Amino acid sequence: MGNDGGSIPTRRELVREAARAPSTAQVKEAQRELQEHHWTTCPLSHKPLIRPIVSDCVGNLYNKDAILKYLLPSEEIEGISSKADCEEILCGRVKGLRDVVELKFEIDTEQGQHPSAKHDKREGWICPVTAKQLGPNVKAVYLVPCGHVFSEEAIRQLKDDKCLQCNESYTEENVISILPAKEDDKQLLLARVQKLAEQGLTHSLKKAPGSKKRKKGANGDSAETEGAAGKSKSSSSEKAATSRSNTSTPTPGASNGIKNASTATLTARILEEENEKKKRRKMMGLNENLDSLFTKDYGKTNNADFMTRGFTLPAGSRK
16 A cells, blocks of 8 residues: 555544543533433433422432332332332332322412423422522422421521421421432431431331330330330220221221321322223233134144134035
């Protein structure tokens, strides 16, 4: 090869500029886009976030119906990702409804006056104190156990120990950041949950299932008498519950042990939809039109072979 005027370019000629690290502005813009996605989309169902919305211990947002579908015993349920994908997203933080808190947003009734409302048709949420629109541009927090949502600025300035919406008491460690961007904030929230687990409590400050708290008396003895009394109380309550179940009418979700009426209704609706889908699948398997295409006497007569599958040859047609 030569004398044709051609040349072989070297790497130095091809790669004139080395790859540059992203600037601070580019990093912030990428973080803002990621935050906006998490503020508008449920990571389990990949659908828009619509109330009722729940949050786990690290401030991630989910549709409540997606969490309920994940907690159902079925291996595969339509409407959410596979069980393995959901477990990878949740990282073992949600094992029941006690591990999430339902959030109570203040609805922006004047959303039409905002410039972004022309392009954004979703429901708007605002802080009831500062009236700022909650989203990726405003740091938001919610209180446990009531679940009311405020801007971080409002909670920091007021420095109160009672919720401004429902007047329920809370402590500083139970102010949970929504979608925290800093890793240090996430580690603080995880440390809070670990501390609550040692006390036999969940993220929602409800008692963890199967946890037993032992108290020592003044003499240093364990409260065995209290345990016996608790067993007697539980047995009496079970008898009372059985007597009530024989006389009262059942409520939706009572068989699943769900006490919240809205959660029980939502769970019953999801189970009903799954049962309807299973019935439709069974009906398709018993379709008479499909069965009529194939004969049930195949192989019983001498006139049938694989070429005449589905047909019966008339007598005397074969020579």
